[in-house]
Amino acid sequence: MQVNFILNGAHRTFDVQPGEFLLETLRNSNILSVKDGCNESTCGACTVLIDGKPILSCSFLSMRAEGHEILTVDGLQDEVAKISALFSDEGADQCGFCNPGLALTTYALKRELKNPTDEEIKQYLVGNLCRCSGYQSQFKAIKRYVRDEQ
Amino acid sequence: MEAKLYHLATSLEDAHKKLLENPRNVLLGGGLWVKKSTKSAETLIDLTALNLNEIVETEEDIQVGAMVSLRQFEKHPAIRAVYSGFLALATQQIMGVAFRQLATIGGTIAGRFAFSDLLTALVTIDVRLMFYPHKVVSLVDYLEAKGKTTDILTKVIIKKSPGTGYFKKVSNTTLDFAILNVAVLYTNNAYKIAVGARPQGASLAIKASEYLAKIAFPTAEDFANAAEIASEELKFLSTPTGSESYRKTLTCAYVRRGLIEVAKNAG
Numbered sequence: 407m408q409v410n411f412i413l414n415g416a417h418r419t420f421d422v423q424p425g426e427f428l429l430e431t432l433r434n435s436n437i438l439s440v441k442d443g444c445n446e447s448t449c450g451a452c453t454v455l456i457d458g459k460p461i462l463s464c465s466f467l468s469m470r471a472e473g474h475e476i477l478t479v480d481g482l483q484d485e486v487a488k489i490s491a492l493f494s495d496e497g498a499d500q501c502g503f504c505n506p507g508l509a510l511t512t513y514a515l516k517r518e519l520k521n522p523t524d525e526e527i528k529q530y531l532v533g534n535l536c537r538c539s540g541y542q543s544q545f546k547a548i549k550r551y552v553r554d555e556q
Numbered sequence: 557m558e559a560k561l562y563h564l565a566t567s568l569e570d571a572h573k574k575l576l577e578n579p580r581n582v583l584l585g586g587g588l589w590v591k592k593s594t595k596s597a598e599t600l601i602d603l604t605a606l607n608l609n610e611i612v613e614t615e616e617d618i619q620v621g622a623m624v625s626l627r628q629f630e631k632h633p634a635i636r637a638v639y640s641g642f643l644a645l646a647t648q649q650i651m652g653v654a655f656r657q658l659a660t661i662g663g664t665i666a667g668r669f670a671f672s673d674l675l676t677a678l679v680t681i682d683v684r685l686m687f688y689p690h691k692v693v694s695l696v697d698y699l700e701a702k703g704k705t706t707d708i709l710t711k712v713i714i715k716k717s718p719g720t721g722y723f724k725k726v727s728n729t730t731l732d733f734a735i736l737n738v739a740v741l742y743t744n745n746a747y748k749i750a751v752g753a754r755p756q757g758a759s760l761a762i763k764a765s766e767y768l769a770k771i772a773f774p775t776a777e778d779f780a781n782a783a784e785i786a787s788e789e790l791k792f793l794s795t796p797t798g799s800e801s802y803r804k805t806l807t808c809a810y811v812r813r814g815l816i817e818v819a820k821n822a823g
Contacts, residue, residue, distance in 0.1 A: 407562060423559075424559040424560065424561050424562035424599075424600060425557035425558050425559035425562075425596075425597070427557075427591070446592070447588050447591070447592070447655055448651070448731055450652060450654060456657075459657050460653055460654040460657060461654050461657045462654045462658060465586075465588050465591050465658060466587075466658060467562070467584070467587060467600070467602075469562045469564070469602070470587075470602065470604060511653070511654065514653075529648065530653055531652075532651075532652045532653075532730050532731070533651055533652015533653055533654050533655055533731070534652065535731075
């Protein structure tokens, strides 16, 4: 079957199986920034944005993307660069595996919540797991990004 | 997930006809549990084109389309306002934002999930379910019914009343299933208590409510007694995440706290 959607600003058509999930479709198209962390709708490493909202691509049927706009970090280079710079500054990078999903969720958070409290930021990020960092350095970096602190 | 076909339904009649064609045809809400539980299907029937994703507030109720996402549900002003926002609170504790963006209220209810946090909160309220073709049942009756249904849930109708609610989910981590969840509601001068993930699904503690109904101005001791009654009348089981006695103890503690809190908030 064919599905048509806008991927990182470009109109694309993909050949997919009926039961295929977006994670597989994207990685088969060499969008390797989207990670297969658990494939169980839990870890958030596969997060992409659909029409600006974060979803788990491992659990989203590719056919459902018809007509929508999908964004990965590859299509958000400027914003991701800002987030990455803050992560580096706070020592929040280790293996980097969780970073693409976390960066997209962070970007969506900033667009959705105005003046979020610390608790609201933490709640929004609950679905992005990190095995390395212990979250504190990431949280500091994300707060700085959300509050436009350089 | 293996599936031979994907079908985007053009109408409820179309979806229903497709569902009846083959017992291996599967309806998709958010699709998260279908992915977990279905190795292979004949046809995946998608309902996303049927405009079932609206929330409409009237004088008497809040009508929630079955394909409304949990994220949409928790953010809606009417849901955040009703019963002091405890439905929104129960929903917010389900996994993360990206998960709730996909999971639907229809899928949550139709699945009758024993672990569901939102179902425990909803059973304390007057909630009716509208199905295609032509059936309206109460949420409590639907949860107690046995066996699969080939009717399609289209709308969840939440009655509005003045009242205040309390919700508590006990789990090892934020992303875990609940070891237990507790909902307490005070509305129309009555206390409703529900406990879920026992591990059995959400159930009302009727005797505890009846006990409190006989008392004009319940005291802290009365609330403690009611919590004890709730922990005795409901059935619990032991699982790797919690023993039967642990769940009973949790029920007693959190029902008591919930009763105290709703009484305080109700003034």
